[in-house]
Amino acid sequence: MAEMKFYLAPMEGLTGFVFRNAYQKHFGDIDTYFTPFINNKKMNYKEIKDILPEHNKGMHVVPQILTNRAEDFLAIAKELGNYGYESVNLNLGCPSGTVVTKHRGAGFLAVPEELDHFLEEIFADCPLRISVKTRIGINDAGEWERILSIYEKYPMEELIIHPRVQKDFYNNTPDMDAFLYAVENSRHTLCYNGDICSVDDYKAWIQKMEGKDREHGSGSTAQHTEHMMLGRGILKNPGLVGELMGHAPITKDQFHAFHDDVLKGYLDVMSGERNTLFRMKELWFYFAKYFTEPEKYVKQIKKTQRVAEYRVIVDNLFREQEWKPE
Ligand SMILES: Cc1cc2nc3c(=O)[nH]c(=O)nc-3n(C[C@H](O)[C@H](O)[C@H](O)COP(=O)(O)O)c2cc1C
Incomplete structure (x- = not known):
């Protein structure tokens, strides 16, 4: 497997700039930090504070936007561009009820035609690179094929997949088959996200990826995914990334x-x-x-x-x- 890059997951209320700065100072092994979502038409004071360049020195940070209005996405992206950002992330994974009923976050996956149209608009006009963080459907993995085929139309920087459906919230286990379906059928750079909280979890994940390679008699599957996003695992054990890189646990x-x-x-x-x-x-x-x-x-x-x-x-x-x- 090629060298893995690790990302810190966006976690509302937890992984804001204070956490990120302390993490960077003590561990410094995260390749990219994703901010918790920005969900206003115009960034509010708290959102601006989180993305201010002077609050994010020495780190590679990608701000995340949660909206289903292309106009709002483009306006926030432009604001972020003015602060020097070159890349933004779109949240299509948030499972929370109030977000989903408005067809935002994972809720946007319930209306694929509208999602397609929205993506067409933002990819046509956004001055920044766009990555997408997604779940695999609302009710079941049967929805994934269609959703992925929509993503394939757009030149996204990267597709981050948390292979659960919205209805799962954080229950059940990530659907590795759905992730492997993307590995085989997507042209995008892929990032895996979900339930990697220990070296054993990580090894089991690599084995599944490599098992797929053996089936196909090639080394391509594992190499296709060189990015992994970690959330709760890092909060429980801030030394996790170091351990995954082969270092001793932190004291x-x-x-x-x-x-x-x-x-x-x-x-x-x-x-x-x-x-x-x-x-x-x-x-x-x-x-x-x-x-x-x-x-x-x-x-x-x-x-x-x-x-x-x-x-x-x-x-x-x-x-x-x-x-x-x-
Ligand atoms: C408290 C909490 C807040 C979260 N906030 C966000 C968020 O702002 N944006 C987002 O895309 N995902 C958010 N997530 C989802 C995480 O980024 C991640 O996809 C999820 O926790 C699965 O990864 P993990 O098993 O490594 O934690 C949140 C999750 C939790 C538990």
Whole structure:
């Protein structure tokens, strides 16, 4: 398999610029960071803050847009171009009810003709390169063939596939057959996304890719996919990409130092302790995963309203419990 490039998945409320900067400082092994989605006709203050070049120094960042109106997509892309961006990503994967009922995110997959028309318009006029992040359908994988055939018409920079349907949300397992169907039938550069949270998950994924190669007696399938996007796996174990590259797992102290920089980053840019704590509490849903007995501490973290107290709880957790990534 050719050398893999790893991307950080966009995760609303979690992988904003504060997280990205701390990650880059401590680990620096991500090839491209995708921002959580921008979904306003004109970027609001929070969205601008996240994409400002001075907040994203030394990183390759691709902003993501969530819309089903070509006019809005083009207007935001133009704004992003003015900030120096050369590439944008279109969100066709968000499964959340309020987004889907408006035929946006994964909901756009329910109306393929409109989607086709939208893509025609944005590819005709967008001054930036466009990549697409997609699910494989709304209800079942039978929809995928048609959706992929639409994507094949457009010169996208890359197609990122999270092979679940909208109805799955984050349940069930990614559909490798649907991904392999794209590997065989797409002319695009492909990126795989979904449920890679350990070296074992990654090895199993490579085996499936290489199994397909043996069937065809060629080395082409694995080489076709040189990009992998990781989300929850990195939040649970920030050393994951390093491990996938063959490095030793990070230590608890490295995780602690990384955590402290995320906290510091939020305190520097958020107004008020409560906003910072809100963000940190969301992260702990993932950070706690590989601690030996995190429950008591997580309960205290959820309850606390003060940063000073939060720090004590977190320091206790790091000191008193083991951390063993899978
Ligand atoms: C809390 C949360 C927020 C997310 N926000 C976004 C988002 O803004 N844009 C997007 O394309 N996907 C979003 N996703 C989906 C992830 O980018 C990714 O596709 C998904 O988590 C599967 O990858 P993973 O198994 O590596 O986490 C989000 C997922 C979660 C759990």
